[in-house]
Amino acid sequence: MRLKTFHADSLPAAMELVRQTLGPNAIIVATHEDDANRGARVTAAIEPEEQNFDFFNDGPSEEILETITRILEQHGTPPPLVDRLLDAASDTTAETAKDTLAHALAKVFTFKPLPDRPGPPPIMLIGPPGVGKTVSCAKLAARIALTHDKDDETPVALIAADPVRIGAVEQLRAYADRLGATLYEASDGAALASVLTRIRRSELVVIDTPGTNPYHLDELAHLVELAEAGKTETVLVLTAGRNAEEAAEIAEAFRPVGATRLMTTGLDMAKRLGAILAAAEAGNLAISDVSLAPEIGQGLTPMDAGALAKLLIPEATAEPAKSGIGVGE
Incomplete structure (x- = not known):
């Protein structure tokens, strides 16, 4: 017996999909109607000798x-x-x-952890307010700082591009001082382009940005300006405990900035991780790293399919x- 799952807005609609796909001899294995009005699911099967369906095989x-x-x-x-x-x-x-x-x-x-060695392109973290971008910048910088030769200058440059939040520059400066990294400031795209000309290509460049409401076009345009001026590898940062559908909508709204990866924070405070999956799918983002604790020393954990399955x-x-x-x- 081979299984296939069908989803539709209602149970009758899902049953009709089963009939159309598998025929009248399909065996209904299980049905499920979501309490949150998110539709219905039917798991159905058919004996393989009855018809040869290409999507059936010896599966789980x-x-x-x-x-x-x-x-x-x-x-x-x-x-x-x-x-x-x-x-x-x-x-x-x-x-x-x-x-x-x-x-x-x-x-x-797709899984694509953030680099563990210095070099271009600059990495820019973006996201809504309060998702932990500044701490994540420090964690990424610490990953490099802790592995380099202590007799050499730390090959990390932190750029504070958040002129909005009070104390943002000072917070990043404190992290830079602890890590032995160089701190720069850039309030707009032109300033960022100028700063990048002064940084060695052998350095890891991490850019902190303002907490952004992606539904405010002026705020989103500021991030687009920074990304284009810096030719950045842009990473969307979201908290793990967010509602999955909301996370998907936010990831979709941030698409104009050109993010290619998703970093997720706050896993120590979240029991439901569907937001990671929903945001990655909606934003067409590679899943990169997660933050399992707020402390800088806890670092970032690179993700692959096996690691994410263990979390789920x-x-x-x-x-x-x-x-x-x-x-x-």
């Missing part, structure tokens, strides 16, 4: 798929993305839910339940 067990579905829903993952991940998981022979999810994550998302599926829930209860029962 029903129990593993149910475990992954339950976990992703607990994290608040948008239903269409849950379905996309389940489909991506269908061609693996992994024997655990965690490994199966890792396989799916690797197929659906704690050890206590890594394996399928033995009760045989279907999705939504």
